[in-house]
Every structure is written in structure tokens, then in C-alpha cells.
Amino acid sequence: xxxxxxxxxxxxxxxxxxxxxxxxxxxxxxxxxxxxxxxxxxxxxxxxxxxxxxxxxxxxxxxxxxxxxxxxxxxxxxxxxxxxxxxxxxxxxxxxxxxxxxxxxxxxxxxxxxxxxxxxxxxxxxxxxxxxxxxxxxxxxxxxxxxxxxxxxxxxxxxxxxxxxxxxxxxxxxxxxxxxxxxxxxxxxxxxxxxxxxxxxxxxxxxxxxxxxxxxxxxxxxxxxxxxxxxxxxxxxxxxxxxxxxxxxxxxxxxxxxxxxxxxxxxxxxxxxxxxxxxxxxxxxxxxxxxxxxxxxxxxxxxxxxxxxxxxxxxxxxxxxxxxxxxxxxxxxxxxxxxxxxxxxxxxxxxxxxxxxxxxxxxxxxxxxxxxxxxxxxxxxxxxxxxxxxxxxxxxxxxxxxxxxxxxxxxxxxxxxxxxxxxxxxxxxxxxxxxxxxxxxxxx
Amino acid sequence: xxxxxxxxxxxxxxxxxxxxxxxxxxxxxxxxxxxxxxxxxxxxxxxxxxxxxxxxxxxxxxxxxxxxxxxxxxxxxxxxxxxxxxxxxxxxxxxxxxxxxxxxxxxxxxxxxxxxxxxxxxxxxxxxxxxxxxxxxxxxxxxxxxxxxxxxxxxxxxxxxxxxxxxxxxxxxxxxxxxxxxxxxxxxxxxxxxxxxxxxxxxxxxxxxxxxxxxxxxxxxxxxxxxxxxxxxxxxxxxxxxxxxxxxxxxxxxxxxxxxxxx
Numbered sequence: 036x037x038x039x040x041x042x043x044x045x046x047x048x049x050x051x052x053x054x055x056x057x058x059x060x061x062x063x064x065x066x067x068x069x070x071x072x073x074x075x076x077x078x079x080x081x082x083x084x085x086x087x088x089x090x091x092x093x094x095x096x097x098x099x100x101x102x103x104x105x106x107x108x109x110x111x112x113x114x115x116x117x118x119x120x121x122x123x124x125x126x127x128x129x130x131x132x133x134x135x136x137x138x139x140x141x142x143x144x145x146x147x148x149x150x151x152x153x154x155x156x157x158x159x160x161x162x163x164x165x166x167x168x169x170x171x172x173x174x175x176x177x178x179x180x181x182x183x184x185x186x187x188x189x190x191x192x193x194x195x196x197x198x199x200x201x202x203x204x205x206x207x208x209x210x211x212x213x214x215x216x217x218x219x220x221x222x223x224x225x226x227x228x229x230x231x232x233x234x235x236x237x238x239x240x241x242x243x244x245x246x247x248x249x250x251x252x253x254x255x256x257x258x259x260x261x262x263x264x265x266x267x268x269x270x271x272x273x274x275x276x277x278x279x280x281x282x283x284x285x286x287x288x289x290x291x292x293x294x295x296x297x298x299x300x301x302x303x304x305x306x307x308x309x310x311x312x313x314x315x316x317x318x319x320x321x322x323x324x325x326x327x328x329x330x331x332x333x334x335x336x337x338x339x340x341x342x343x344x345x346x347x348x349x350x351x352x353x354x355x356x357x358x359x360x361x362x363x364x365x366x367x368x369x370x371x372x373x374x375x376x377x378x379x380x381x382x383x384x385x386x387x388x389x390x391x392x393x394x395x396x397x398x399x400x401x402x403x404x405x406x407x408x409x410x411x412x413x414x415x416x417x418x419x420x421x422x423x424x425x426x427x428x429x430x431x432x433x434x435x436x437x438x439x440x441x442x443x444x445x446x447x448x449x450x451x452x453x454x455x456x457x458x459x460x461x462x463x464x465x466x467x468x469x470x471x472x473x474x475x476x477x478x479x
Numbered sequence: 480x481x482x483x484x485x486x487x488x489x490x491x492x493x494x495x496x497x498x499x500x501x502x503x504x505x506x507x508x509x510x511x512x513x514x515x516x517x518x519x520x521x522x523x524x525x526x527x528x529x530x531x532x533x534x535x536x537x538x539x540x541x542x543x544x545x546x547x548x549x550x551x552x553x554x555x556x557x558x559x560x561x562x563x564x565x566x567x568x569x570x571x572x573x574x575x576x577x578x579x580x581x582x583x584x585x586x587x588x589x590x591x592x593x594x595x596x597x598x599x600x601x602x603x604x605x606x607x608x609x610x611x612x613x614x615x616x617x618x619x620x621x622x623x624x625x626x627x628x629x630x631x632x633x634x635x636x637x638x639x640x641x642x643x644x645x646x647x648x649x650x651x652x653x654x655x656x657x658x659x660x661x662x663x664x665x666x667x668x669x670x671x672x673x674x675x676x677x678x679x680x681x682x683x684x685x686x687x688x689x690x691x692x693x694x695x696x697x698x699x700x701x702x703x704x705x706x707x708x709x710x711x712x713x714x715x716x717x718x719x720x721x722x723x724x725x726x727x728x729x730x731x732x733x734x735x736x737x738x739x740x741x742x
Contacts, residue, residue, distance in 0.1 A: 097665075290638025291587035295552050299592060302556040306564070324550065353668040353691075358684030406681040409548050409673030410633035415664050428548065435550030444678035445549045452554055456540035456561075457506040458677055467536040469508070469515040470485040473522055478483050479742050 044126035044256075051260035058267035065378040066340060068388070069333030070321075074283050081282045084420065089281040094418040098347070101166075104159040108195070111156035112274065115202070118149050122256045132221050143224040150206065150228040153199040160192045160199075167192075174346030177355075179365040184344055187269050194265070198258050205251035207232035208244045215241065220248075276341035277419040283334050284420040289411045292428060295323070324432025327393040328374050331426060338421040339370035348413035348423060354406040361406040363413035363423035369398035370426060395430050404430045405442060483526045487536040488569045498533040500604075501566065501596075503576035503585065506541050507708030513715065514708040520737035521577055521601055527742055528613045532575075538565050544580040547588070549674040556592065559584070563594035577601040577733060579634035579707045580672075586639070600635055602645040602706045602732050609651045609736075620739035622652045628659055628700035630691065630714060631666030632707035645706045648732050652739055657698045667691050671709035692717025696727065703729045 075081075087093045092109065095102040121134050135142045167175045167188060175185070206229035213220035236244060266272055273280075303309070325331050348363035349355050355362050373394045381387040395404075407427045414422050434440045441449075448458045455463050491498055502525065508518040525532050543558035562585075566574075574596045576582050586598035608614040629649055635641045642663045649656050661667040670680065670687025680686055692714060695703045703718070705711045708731075715729045730738075 288583070288587050288639050290583035290634050292547055294588070294591035295556075298552045298556050302553065302560050305557070306560045308560065308564070323552070351665065353670060353687045354681070354683070356667075357670075357680075357687050357690055359681045361681070402681055405678075406683075407673050408633070408668045408670060408675050408687065410668035411637040412633075412665075412668065415637050428550070431548070431550035432552055433550070436552060441549055441551070442678050445674060448545060448549070448674070448677040449551055449554055452541050452543075452546055452558065456558065457510060458541060458545050459506065459510055461510045463540075464537060466504075466509045466539060467487070467534075469504070469510075469518050470522070470534070470536075473483045473519045474485055476483055476523075478481055478523075478526055 038129065041127060041129045047257060047260065048123070048126070051264060054264045055267070058264060061378060061382070062267060062272075062340060064381075065374040066333050066336045068329050068374060068377060069331050069336040070329065072332035072334055074285075074334060077286055080286055081284070084284045084286070085278055085282045088284075088418070088420060089277040092418070094420075097416070097418075101163075101345075104162050107152070107155040107159045111152035111159075114152055115149055115156075117145075118202075119256070119259060122252070122259075126256060131219060135221050135223070140224070143226070146206065146223065147227055150203065150226055153202050154228050157196055157199040160196045164189065164192050174350040177346060177349060177362060177364070179362055179368055180344065180346075184270065184368065187271075188344070190265075191269065191271050194258065194262055198255055198262070201251040201255040201258065203229045203232055205248055205255060208236050208239075208248040208251070211236055211239075212241070212244050212248060217241070270342065270344045273341050273343035273419065276337065280337055280341035280419050280421065283337065285414075285422055285425070289414055293425075295432075298323075322433065323436035324434070325426070325429035326395050326433045326437070327388060328370060328377060329388055330433070331370065331394075331429060335422075335426050335429075336370060336374055338423075338426075339367045339374065341419055342367040342371065342421055344368060345418065347416040347418065348421070351412040351416045353408055353410060353412065359403075359406040360400070361403045363427075366399060366403070366423045366426055367421060369394060373398050395433060399430065401434060401440065404434070407431075483523055485522055486533045487538075488533045488565075488571075489536070489538065491533045492569055497570060499531040500573045500575050501569075501571045502532050502534050503542075503574050503578075503581055504534055504539060505576060505578035505581045505708065507712075508577055509539070511708060511712070514711060514731075517577055517708070517711070517731040517733050520731070520742075521733040523737055523742045524605070524608070524614065524733060524740065527740060528608055530608075535565060542578075542581040542584040544584045545674040545677055547584070548672070549677075559589055559592050559594070563589055563592055566594060566596065571596055573597045573599070575599050575601055575604045577706070577708070577731065579632045579638070580709070583634045583638050600639075600641055600644070600706065602635070602648055603641060605732060605736055606644040606647045609648065614736060614740065616651055616653075616736070616739050617741065620652065620741075622654045622702070622735060622739060625654050625702060626657050626698070626700045627652075627654045627702045627704055628657050628695050628698045629662075629704045629706075630659070630669065630695060630710055631662055632705065632710050633666070633668050633672050635706055636666050637664060645704070645732055648736065649704055652735060657700055659694045659698055661694060667694065669705075669707075669710040669713035671713050676709045676712070686717075688713035688717040689720055692721060696721060696723060701727060702735075703727060704732055704735060705729060706732050 092106060095105055124133050125131060166172045206226050209220055210226060211233055213222035322330055328336055344364055346364050352363050377387050380390055404427045409424060411424060414424055451458055451460045455461060504518055507514045540561055541558050543555035547555035574585055582598055582600045627649055629645055646656060668687060669691055703714050705714055711729060711731055718724050718727050718729060
């Protein structure tokens with residue numbers, strides 16, 4: 036047998052590996068454009084979050100129908116990848132169904148399971164295409180999904196469908212060849228799902244069957260390699276990043292806003308409180324709040340790259356529900372788009388962050404961030420614990436403290452608080468007046 | 480017969496006394512015409528039960544929540560710093576408040592600034608009093624058998640995962656608690672959080688409190704129970720907007736308990 040296919044296979048594997056590693060470096064660098072942030076406390080709870088939420092899909096099940104369909108694709112992805120291991124080894128070694136002799140009857144069972152999952156993935160992908168394009172589920176028709184994001188979602192679903200067809204066609208032709216006594220093909224016990232495809236190819240010549248079998252084999256494995264590179268350009272990155280993303284979840288109470296120690300030092304000086312340990316003081320005072328991605332922390336940017344644009348956040352956002360421009364999903368997409376823009380610019384020796392653009396202003400408007408009620412519905416809704424609120428609040432800090440650009444009514448509220456220690460304009464000396472009446476009342 | 484008392488921390492300290500719990504009234508509780516009734520109701524309950532409490536009175540300042548959420552960290556920390564100085568000065572250990580925003584800020588955000596207290600929301604406090612038998616409900620009060628829905632406040636619910644305490648308090652009134660379509664972790668905001676209380680909403684098709692009020696009215700409830708001054712305002716406005724104020728009342732939990740106790 037010619038060694039050419041093996042060489043070609045190793046070459047393709049190498050090229051895919053090369054591109055993939057380039058892309059991983061690009062993504063890693065982009066994520067690390069965000070500020071340093073250490074979030075390694077409570078490792079037990081972090082592993083638990085990752086196991087339950089990423090591996091266990093816990094939060095997906097807040098919506099049963101998509102959760103079930105997604106679970107089929109997810110399990111299919113995990114399990115069918117076991118078969119990819121055989122594909123890769125067969126490709127390198129020039130063997131065919133390498134594992135079959137070792138596993139005996141178990142092998143047929145395994146292939147039947149893979150076929151079942153392939154069909155399940157296929158059905159789910161079709162259902163998802165219908166939800167997006169025919170039923171037009173509301174969260175998939177929002178403004179921020181127009182164009183590439185909607186296309187991206189459809190491309191992924193179509194690729195998955197074709198890959199699953201390839202695997203079923205391959206098994207069908209493979210088994211016809213085996214049944215005709217071709218010794219290079221191994222007769223397995225009946226394969227339930229692909230046997231339905233066999234009648235399509237029964238009349239084919241041996242040559243045609245071999246061609247189809249080989250073509251689908253190559254198509255499947257090369258398709259998977261291409262897909263793995265495509266994923267790095269796509270919202271589909273969540274299949275990998277959901278894991279680190281949930282590990283780095285915010286484990287604090289959702290209502291807690293992160294303290295700004297830089298401000299604490301200054302306020303303590305103003306209030307005449309001695310600063311406890313000067314070593315805690317940061318070396319340089321950067322920008323207050325966030326204007327661009329490098330003002331956010333790297334976990335914020337990781338969040339953006341992990342987002343698969345499902346829109347559960349946006350569909351539960353009270354501002355979005357009532358027609359305001361704010362969409363938490365768009366916030367995440369904007370962070371990612373800006374990180375991509377800066378990363379690409381740096382790679383071609385461009386201006387990078389100094390390109391005169393910024394996340395706030397060129398991507399996200401004040402109108403959007405001002406509409407947020409900080410209700411945490413988006414954070415709660417996210418199946419992988421992405422935190423759009425953290426980003427919104429950091430941008431509000433920038434607007435308030437660097438630009439003094441908050442809405443006039445908020446400025447008035449600030450003024451009231453400064454002068455009378457209440458957001459409303461009341462005299463501080465009247466604060467206790469509510470008790471006058473009750474203190475006169477007879478206790479019943 | 481004696482009158483209700485509202486001791487301040489300053490008065491207590493002058494007598495070398497330390498109350499068990501500081502009742503943090505909050506700005507709405509101090510100044511908002513409608514919400515003052517809630518403060519008074521809660522103080523009456525505390526009196527009736529004999530809880531050792533005090534308030535800061537004129538020494539209290541805004542917790543700083545709206546300033547922080549609107550982005551003004553300096554102003555927030557000025558308020559928080561001053562409050563912490565006062566509270567630490569009085570050696571405050573435990574705080575109870577009827578405002579989820581103050582509750583969240585003092586509980587979760589003051590520790591980083593040197594203010595460490597046990598902080599409970601009044602719904603949790605009331606639940607405990609009921610469980611301990613200290614608040615004895617008559618059960619035949621004006622709410623008996625009525626349909627009541629509870630609106631989850633974001634800063635109580637999602638922010639701090641207090642979902643059951645307010646519901647337990649309502650159930651103790653022998654009422655029929657009905658849930659809105661969006662409740663607990665999925666509860667819809669009233670529209671006032673994140674400093675929205677202090678400005679007009681951005682342009683949209685609808686105000687958030689109207690959306691939420693429609694949901695509350697759809698349950699057929701005769702009263703909407705809340706545990707937050709901002710929610711109380713927003714829901715009351717929503718009910719008015721729908722011309723339902725004669726049929727559907729909006730109450731704070733403490734008011735309902737006080738009413739049932741006949742105080």
C-alpha cells in the first residue's frame with residue numbers, strides 16, 4: 036500500500052496544528068490585553084463550578100428545550116471525539132479501524148453509540164437551524180446578531196450536520212464493502228443507523244464505494260481539523276473556554292461591587308484616617324474605571340471570548356425587554372470585537388490600543404451603560420457565568436470619574452449626597468423627624 | 480401605657496449602653512413620605528417584641544449605593560468611610576435594615592473599607608422573630624385568605640440570594656402567596672436599581688415598572704408585597720398608572736406584619 040496517504044495525513048495534521056497554535060497564541064495575547072487579576076481563591080468551589088456548570092451544563096437547564104438539544108450535541112461532541120482518536124491513528128499508521136480487533140464486540144457497540152449520537156447531533160442541529168431561521172426565536176433576531184454573528188451560527192450548525200452525514204455515509208459504504216468480502220474492510224455486527232443509508236449505495240461498483248468511503252473518511256477528519264481552526268474565529272470558542280471561564284467565576288455575592296483601593300487611600304487621607312499599610316498602595320494610579328479593553332481585567336476579556344451569543348442575558352435584561360438600547364450580549368460581543376481589532380492591529384505593527392478608538396465610544400455608547408439597573412439578571416441567566424455587569428459598572432466609573440459625563444440627574448444626586456448625605460435634597464437635620472410621631476404614640 | 484421609643488446610638492452610648500442591633504433606616508426610610516410609614520411600622524414591631532435596638536438618627540448618612548452604581552467611587556467611599564467611622568465608634572456588631580441596597584452595601588462592600596458587621600435584611604429579621612414565637616400573628620387580620628404576590632428585589636434576591644425569608648414572612652399571615660411568572664432567580668427588576676431611581680429612564684418602548692406591574696396584576700393578587708423602598712415606589716407608581724390603586728395595594732413586609740399585630 037502506498038505511503039502517500041499517510042504522508043498527506045501527517046502533513047495536514049501538522050498544518051492544522053500550526054494554524055491552531057498560532058490562533059491560540061493570538062487569543063491568549065488578546066485576553067491578556069486585560070489588566071492582571073488574581074482569582075485563585077477557593078479552588079474547591081472553582082472546580083465545583085467548572086464541573087457543575089461547564090461539564091454538567093447545570094445552568095443550561097433553566098430552559099429545557101434548548102438545554103436538551105444542546106446536551107445531545109455536547110455529548111455527541113465529547114463522545115464522537117473518542118472516534119477521532121482512532122481516525123488520527125488510522126491516518127498516521129495507514130490502518131483501518133485500528134481499535135476493532137482489540138475491542139471485539141464492544142467496538143460495534145461503541146460505533147452504534149457513536150452513530151446514535153451522530154443522528155442526535157444531526158437532529159439537534161436541524162432543530163437549532165429551525166429555531167434560528169424559521170421560528171425566529173426572539174433572542175436570535177436582535178440587532179447585534181445581524182450579519183456575521185447570525186451567519187457564524189448557521190455555518191457552525193451546517194458544518195456539524197455535514198460532518199455527521201459524512202460519518203454515517205462512511206460507515207454505510209464501509210459495511211457494504213465488507214459484506215462483499217473485501218478483506219480490507221472489516222465486517223461488523225449490524226450498525227443500526229448507517230444501515231438505513233446502505234440502500235442508497237447498494238448498486239455502486241466497488242471502485243465507487245471505495246472512493247466514497249475514503250472521501251467521507253478524509254472529509255470527516257479534515258473537516259474536524261478545519262472546524263477546530265474555524266472555532267477560534269467564531270463564537271463557538273465556548274466549547275473550550277466555558278471551562279476556564281467557569282473556573283474563574285465570580286464567587287462573591289453578585290451584589291458586591293469590587294473595591295477601588297486607589298480611591299480608598301485618597302478618601303482616607305481626606306477623612307484623616309491613617310493609611311494602614313502604604314505597601315498596599317498601587318505603584319501607579321491608572322485610569323479610573325474602564326474606557327478600553329486594557330482597563331478591564333483579563334477575566335472580563337476571557338468572558339467575552341467565551342460568549343457564544345445565545346442571548347439568554349439579553350432576553351432577561353429589564354432594560355432590553357422594555358426597548359432600551361442596552362443588550363448585555365452586545366456588551367460582550369463589543370469587548371471581543373475590540374480585542375480582536377487591537378490584536379490584529381498589533382500583529383501587523385499597527386497602533387494597537389493607540390489607534391484613537393476605544394471600547395466606550397466607538398463600540399459601546401453611554402446610552403447603553405446608563406440604562407443598566409445592575410439587577411444581575413444577565414449574570415444569573417448566563418449558562419457559563421459571564422459577567423456583563425462588571426464591565427458596565429467599570430465603564431460607568433470611567434464616565435463619572437474621568438469625564439464627569441454622567442447624566443445631569445445623577446450629577447444632581449451626587450451633589451445632594453455631598454451636601455446633605457442623602458440622594459435627595461433634604462436637610463440632614465431632618466433625617467430623624469420620622470420618629471417624632473411614633474415617639475408620641477401610645478404603645479398598643 | 481407607655482409610648483414607643485426610638486433610642487439613638489448616641490443616647491445609648493451616653494448611658495453606657497450597647498443595643499443588640501442597629502436599625503439602619505436609610506435615606507428613603509428617613510425622608511420618603513410613603514416609606515417613613517414602613518420605618519415606623521418596623522420600629523413599632525421592635526418595640527412590641529422588646530428588641531434591644533437603636534438608630535443612628537441624624538448621624539446616619541447615605542450608604543453610598545447609588546453613587547457607587549452611578550460610577551462615583553469617591554463619593555461612595557466618602558459616605559461609606561464616614562458611616563463606618565460612626566458605626567465602629569459605637570462598636571456596632573449587628574445591623575438590620577429594610578433597604579436591600581443599604582443591606583447589600585453594608586454587608587458586602589463595607590468590609591473592604593474596615594466596616595465588619597453582621598447585616599440582616601428586615602425580612603430575615605422578621606422571619607426569625609416569627610419563628611422564635613416573638614412576633615405572634617393573629618392570623619385573622621385583614622390579609623387572611625387574600626391573594627398576595629411578592630416582588631423579589633434584585634439586591635435581596637439575586638444579589639444576596641435571600642428568596643425564602645420574605646415568603647415565609649408573608650405565609651405566616653395565613654394568606655395565599657401567588658408567584659409572578661418571573662420570580663426568585665428570574666425575578667424582574669422594578670427598574671430602580673443601579674441608581675436608576677434618581678434619573679429618567681433611557682428611551683425605550685415602555686418603563687420597566689409598568690412591565691413588572693403588569694406581571695404582578697396578572698396574578699390576580701389583591702396586594703403586592705415588597706421588601707425595598709425603591710420597589711415600593713416603582714410598583715406603587717405602576718399600579719397607579721394602571722388605575723388599579725383602589726383594588727391593589729402595595730405594602731412592605733413590615734407594614735403587613737404590624738397591621739396584623741394591630742399596631
